[in-house]
Amino acid sequence: MGVKSIVTNIKDVAKYLGISVSTVSRALNHYPDVSPITKNQVMDAVEHLNYRPNAVAKGLIQKKTFTVGLMIPDISDPICSLLAASVEKSFSDQGYQVVYGSTHRDPAKEKQFILNAISRQFDGLILTPDVLDEELVSLLSDLRMPVVFLQRRTPEGLNAPFVDVDHYHAASAAVRNLITRGHQRIGFIAMPASSFTGSERKRGYLDTMSAYGLMPEMMGMVEGGRTIEQGRTAMAELYQRCPGLTAVFAANDLLAVGALEWLHQQHMNVPGQISVIGFDNLEHAALHWTQLTTMEQPTEEMGRKCALAMLRMMRDPKQLPVSELIEAKLIERGSVLNLNAIPVYTMN
Amino acid sequence: MGVKSIVTNIKDVAKYLGISVSTVSRALNHYPDVSPITKNQVMDAVEHLNYRPNAVAKGLIQKKTFTVGLMIPDISDPICSLLAASVEKSFSDQGYQVVYGSTHRDPAKEKQFILNAISRQFDGLILTPDVLDEELVSLLSDLRMPVVFLQRRTPEGLNAPFVDVDHYHAASAAVRNLITRGHQRIGFIAMPASSFTGSERKRGYLDTMSAYGLMPEMMGMVEGGRTIEQGRTAMAELYQRCPGLTAVFAANDLLAVGALEWLHQQHMNVPGQISVIGFDNLEHAALHWTQLTTMEQPTEEMGRKCALAMLRMMRDPKQLPVSELIEAKLIERGSVLNLNAIPVYTMN
């Protein structure tokens, strides 16, 4: 395949053409003050020698690596990977590489990732920390690198925008959906107390229940977790404690699916005997057997807006973009019964 | 927070202590020939000045970036993200950063990613290309960078190890599972013809059927795709063409789930009237409603072995590690009926 050596650098190209390294550099970077003839020669030589510019050297001198870090709890979580895919898409269109780091909600790994990002001179950092201890906050506050929080809110003392779903409002909408359809005894399966997202949804549930004057005895709460398995056991516990519930709001879809599984195993008809509403709109929710009514997190939009905010900050570090609080969207399927209507489901 | 300036480099540390840059560097890198006193002073100064070594500069001079690229079709595909999580885990333990690129099976993006990896001086490349055209093969053959193929086989003309599941053998095992249980009329829902994985599984189906003397009229094949939706329509088509089938082998779990959905909508009992076996062992397969018998891809093991092979090649570029062909594992659940046993299911 011609004269290509194992590895070529800009010096080789210059030597090959008998011109200076600076001219080659300017031609390569499309500077306007290079003669068209020279530019063509350079392009041909690059082709011929199979030269590929060294981005590391370029990054060192320009102090720009075209890399942004994306810290996520777990890449194999469906919401995370959807978010990641959207962020990546927006950035790769602009020539940026995005580097993920799965932290598994471990503060030590979160710190490791941020330190790494500093060392490696990333141009920006997108963070989804679960708990941000004081040490990390102070680390971030000294950072001269744009930061945006994704699916989180900006911690106290930091000055960075966030992009998140309005979990509180969405949870409230979910509960109102049930109440509007005549439900009063509504249970809640919570995510871990440490989860910000989870506590917002819980707040939405509680506030909405009391706003409608539904007394504590109408409620029933149990801490589930995040997984299908946890949803199953949570539903069992919830039902045992509050057998009179007509509806359950599960703080995420996986919990809701677990709840549905348990109910089905107990031969309880959904929504005939009990209604279920979830949160996330995972693929699971659309399955024929679940037909789960749920609040959709618009992951594509979130990733895109997050990337946009970051791109804007990288262009102009002076002014912060405003944070985005995105509305979740109600996706109605078959898991909620309208108690006010003539029942169309046969109880058995 | 003390005397930390916006950004510190090794020169600042040296100046602060009144010693040379080279001594600081040696202390930082734990060279043995640095006096303990000096080393302590350096460590304290680093702490005090909040110095973080610039990995870009280090990478430039050492020609090692501690970065490996992982090219995958789509990070939001469950198998891909599981594989990615496992690869990432193995590498991050060793101080490597892994950079994903979702190519969406687009050769242009695949090329883009490889070019990018060259520019950015990655230390290694893990590839899962769907189609590798001649141009890409020649690009890779000139590469002085370790490459391992994951969930693929090494293309003709390239000299790199691969780590993959033995799809052919596993598909054969799936079909034998059905045959052993008395099934003879076995249908197949295929993945796209362009998929290597898919054609291996198809080959396994076909060869096993004929090995058992099950004539073409016992078979029924239809090209599904990859998704639940495609599984649904494929099952409809398959049933229409071959109503006498007693079992169906779906080339992946998503197709199998779609098939199950369609069968259930048609009020056909699984496994009472028709058995279904899948491939992948996704979370979907364990759902209460599906209880899908399937072949598990050991993603954790694959990712780990792939990382190990890469690490070995980076250590000693001379000798190639041998490729790994990993056995899939049969996961028996409730979607396959044993026709030889006394039927425990009531037909309705």
Next chain:
DNA sequence: CTGAAAGCGCTTACAG
């Protein structure tokens, strides 16, 4: 329009 030179922030022989 082009070239020589300095420099990005490190590491690494080489001398002492």
Next chain:
DNA sequence: CTGAAAGCGCTTACAG
């Protein structure tokens, strides 16, 4: 045990 110097592969004022 320590320091001065060269150099990794680029870019970018500066001069001409």
